[in-house]
Amino acid sequence: MSNRYLLPLALLLLSGCQSPMTQLQQLSSQNxxxxxxxxxxxxxxxxxxxxxxxxxxxxxxxxxxxGHAWATPSQPSLDPSPQNLLMARLAVTDPQPSLYLARPCQFVSAPACNPQVWTDQRFSQAVLDSLDQALNEVRRQYGNRDFELIGYSGGAALALLLAAQRNDIAVVQTLAGNLSPRQWAQSLDLTPLSGSLEPLDRAERLRHVAQRHFIGFEDRTVPPILYQHYRRTLGPADCMEVIRLPGVDHANGWTEAWAQWRYKPLRCAPQ
Known part of the structure; x- marks a missing residue:
């Protein structure tokens, strides 16, 4: 093999052996x-x-x-840390003041961590409370007035749930967002998520949250039709935009799409 291929191959093999936390630390320090x-x-x-x-x-x-919630269609993963650091990469390369927030049991474990936390109970009250407490501490440390939440996939459901109970969420944007876990499970003929919360049960509050949803036309993990159910069930909303992205699926195309949209504020959102 030519020497010019040896170093890239070695780096690829090395990255495959690194722990998710090590990869997150390296990505962060580089940015x-x-x-x-x-x-x-x-x-x-x-x-x-x-x-x-x-x-x-x-x-x-x-x-x-x-994240990596399931090892196989029937076997939960032992480590839910994301294998693709898409959201962390978007956060650390965003010129605007941005923080990346992982979900419970990703990158770091705790006695309360068990597969239920990242499967059936991934949108549970305990998970929501943990994220809520983290935002409180961020605001205490940074002194910011409010937040813009950007949720990817299942993180979108939690972003909406946070916005429905907090008064300092100015904007929610979602990428490939699971906006209704209940309808998502039904649409894909999956077992309902026992112990998880449903954003649409808080529709009255969510109608007043400025929100923009990015949908990949080729997404089969979170089908585009899910947005239609969310929009119809939510009812009249004060400020909502939807961006449909051709050629984008659940994992691919988001870096390029977000680079074009991350600077563009919602036309109807508070500044």
Whole structure:
């Protein structure tokens, strides 16, 4: 084999042996971020935060998806940490003041971690409370006025649930978002998520949340039709936009699409 292929191959093999936490630390350090562990009452949460503390009135929080929840269609994973650091990468390369927030049991474990947390109970009250406490601490440390939440996949459901109970969420944006876990399971003929919350049960609050949803036309994991159910069930909304992206599926095309849209505010959202 030519020598010019040896180094890329070695780096690829090395990255495959690195732990998810090591990969997150390296990605962060390469982009003027650092990994911190935020304690909450139930779960410690991994975050990637700017090395220089931003003084912005609004902070973007990139909320991770479901990660590697299942090893096989019937066997839960032993480690739900994401294998693709898409959301972390979007966060650390965003020129705007941005933090990355992982989900419970991703990157860092705790006594309360068990497969139920990242399968049936991935949208449970305990999970929501943990994220809520993390946002409280971020606001205490950074002194920001409010948040913009960007949720990917299952992180979208949690972003909506947070927005429905907090008064400091100015905007929610979702990428390939699971906007209704109940309808998602029904649409894909999956077992309902026992112990999980449903954003549409809080529709009255969500109608007043500024939100924009990005949908990949080729997404088979979170089908585009799910947005139609969400929009219809939610009813009249104060501020909502939808962006449909041809050629984008659940995992691919988001880096390029978000690079075009991350600077564009919602026309109807508070600034």
């Amino acid at each position: 003027a971020h650092q990994v911190s562990i935020q304690p909450t009452r139930t779960f410690p949460l991994a975050m990637s935060v700017p090395s220089v503390k931003p003084g912005s009135a609004r902070l973007r929080i990139y909320l991770e998806g479901d």
